[in-house]
Structure formats: C-alpha cells, structure tokens
Amino acid sequence: MDKTMASAAEAVADIEDGASLAVGGFGLCGIPETLIRALYDKGSGRLHIVSNNCGVDGRGLGILLGAGRVTRVTGSYVGENKEFARQYLGGELEVELTPQGTLAERLRAGGCGIPAFYTPAGVGTQVADGGLPWRHHPDGTVAVASPPKEARVFEGRTYVLERGITTDFALVRAAVGDRHGNLVLHRTAANFNAPAAMAGRVSIAEVERLADPGELDPDHIHVPGVFVQRVVVLTREQAADKPVEKRTVRV
Template identity: 60%
Template sequence: MTLDKVVGSAQEAVADIPSGASLAVGGFGLCGIPMVLIEALLEAGVDGLSVVSNNCGVDDWGLGVLLAQQRIAKMTSSYVGENKEFERQYLSGELELELTPQGTLAEKLRAGGSGIAAFFTQTGVGTQVAEGGLPRRYHPDGSIAVASPVKPVQTFDAGGVSREFVLEEAISTDFSLVHALRGDRYGNLVFDKSARNFSPLAAMAGRVCIAQVEEIVEPGEIDPDAVHLPGIYVDRVVVVGPDIEKRIERRTVSPERAASREMPEGA
C-alpha cells in the first residue's frame, strides 16, 4: 500500500463498498457527518447496509438520505429521534434497530478498533439492555419479530463494593466513513471541535476507513501532538473542500436576541 492515501473522488473512494456491507459512520446529529461520502454511496446504488452510527440523520440529510431510499437494512444507534421515516420503517418492520446506550456504543466502536473482543460495563444492568426483550424488528402487525438477547452479567469487586456488570461485545465493520477538518496524505486526521464526537471511534472500527477532509496538507505539516486520529487507521482520503454544505438540526435563539435581529440597523 502506498503511503499517499488521497483518492481522486468520493465515487472512487466508495466504489468497492458492496450491497450488504456493514458501515461505521461518524457524526452526532448533523455535526461532523461525512455527507459527500454518503451521497456517493447513494449514487452507487448499494443497499442492504448494516450501519452503526449515533443516529440516522434527518429525513433529507445525513444517513437519512440512504434510509429514505431503503438502502439500510439495520441500524445500530443510541438515538433515533428527528427522523419520521426512521420511525415509520422501524414500526412497520422494514428496518431492524439495535438500540444501544450512547457511552456503550462509543466503547464498542473503540474496542473493535483496538482488538478488544468484549468488555464489562455497569450501563444497562437491571434493564432490557442486559435482560433482553428490546424489539429489534417488528412484524407488520406490530408484534415483535426479533428481540434483543439476554447478555451475560457478572459480579466484580469494584472499589471494595460488589457490583454487577453486563458483557458487551465490540463492534467492527467492513468500512467506516468519517469527516475531518484536515488531513495529510498519510491519513493523519484532525477533527473540528465537537465534530470530533464519534468520528475517531467509528474510523477505528472499520476494516477499511474512508475519510473526507476539508483541507489536505503534506506529511509533517500537522503537529504530531495535534493529530486526533493516526493515519494507521485510515485507508483513503477524499478532499471535499471547506465550502461543503453543513446543516444545523435545530437553531434556537432567545426571544431577546430574535427581537434585536428584527430591529432596523442603527436603531
């Protein structure tokens, strides 16, 4: 493999992702989502995808554009709001959902990228997360077709106190898609503020990681101490430029601020 990981286009970068592949996708809400890669995947026509991401975008943006075309067969997520089509497909039995606590999802991705098969956590003990029975897929009539399984629970001495912990298996996927502010030709990445969110963890979990970056620099131009994700985890880099569309899910302005914006200039 050449050290220069830059490819010419998003279409080229995702060309070998087949139908039925599993994907880990970075982003939180609409923050830090690899939209150019998602659109290229939509254009490629693949379907039957199993996607691991914090959420599934909104109805017309993010992973929501793949969902709207019924390209996603299963979602593993921690948040499923903001998307009416997601709700419709899940409740009608068209979409499988593995609902996972947010911190657990992050650690499952990190573990998958670190070669850790599973780990114990207190999160979910005493709930259906551990005891099973969470609906993963419904029948069209509303009955449960697939439910989550019972997970092993074990007691450990944690700080002198015996506590129960549930065993969670790591997540690794065929591919991962992430968005970064900056990258070099060797694949070292820097994420922008909160757009860092799940992206490094999703990138680690993919056996082939594809990163879209707003800026490409030469090796050595990024201070090693500033690298958020080492290039060892990244296989392909696509330059998308700084002018790509970035949406905000909900813009909230205080009544006072809204009123001040409506005042004529100089008032």
C-alpha cells in the same frame, strides 16, 4: 503512503450490497455528507449501519434510509428522523439500540482488537436482560427481540458483557487530514468520528483541508493514519455545507 483519492465516488466504489459501515457524526454535526451522497449515487443497498443515529429526513444517512438502502442499524438515537421511526415501527428496519457510551466503547474496542468488555451501563434494564425490540411485525408486535447478555459481579457490582464492533468500512469526516491519513477533528464534530474510523477495516475520511506530510503536530492528531486507508479532499463548497438540525433564534 499517499492515501488521497481522486473523488468520493472512487473512494466508495467497492462498497457493495450487504456491507457494514461505521459512520461518524452526531445528528448532522460532523457527518461525512459527501461520502454518504457518493454511496447513495452508487446504489449500494442492504446496508448495516453502525452510527449514533441516522441523520434526519433528507440529509446525512437519512438519504440512504429514505431510499430503502438500509436493513439494519446499530445506534443510540432515533431522534429527528421520522422515516427512521416509521420503518422501525413498521417492521421494515432492524434496530439494535445501545447506550451512547457503550456504542462508542464498542467501536473503540473493535478497533483495538478487544473482542468484548464489561460495563455497568444497562444493568437492570432490557439492555442487559434482553427483550428490546430489534424488529417489529407490520402490525407493531415484536418479531425479533434482543437476547439476554452475560453478566458478572466484580467487587460487589454487576457488569454486563458488551461485544466490540468491527465493520467492513467506515465513513468519517475531519477538519484536517494529511496524505498519510492522519486526521485532526474539530470540537463537537469529533463526536463518533474517531471510534468509527478505528472500527472500520477500510476507513474512508473526507477532510475539509489537506495538510502536507509532517505539517500536523503529532500531539494534535486525533486519528492516526494507521486507522485510515483513504482520504477524500472536499471542495470549498462541500466543506462549507454544514446544516443545522434545529435553528433556534431569539427576537
């Protein structure tokens, strides 16, 4: 039952080229920075990333993206990452954009064994009707577009069918974890970490503090250990490394 690993490098050692990964975080908040850097050091490529966004240039998933290690992203937000936008518009990267709430539910559904579900989000748009650019040609024209999705009417309202997501691995971050893999998330850093952990067939969590088994109040656990296979305990310096995307000050 002891799921702790000696290092982040050991925890990601079997993530090979072409793997799919669900990754927690929102921008740079709650991202598994240490695991991402370990994966970068390992050199794995042709990765399919499922995450709300891809970090920023030079931090988070941005370091994998900048190194050309990512071939496909399923997410909601291009955001502050200029390299992400450049690769997408230049035809180097395939991107499936999906509404944020839909993405969270697709991850949760996959983790619960639910193959698909109906939602009203996206009805009447290209999300449902198809035509969203997934990949561009180098000249900017559309090379691959999203297909139309199945729609049904329930009690007079139209809903679109969305598929659950499962991935080979998941990388997540938690404030506290125990040796059994139970995780406690902290405020806004919770974001996509719980559904990402659920979606991974092998989920790896980096934790800021390791608790003894039985120490955590069951009512306070956000991710049960059944969803987590490996735990990496961060050093004090790693735990304190929490960058801010945009720092706003007032004079």
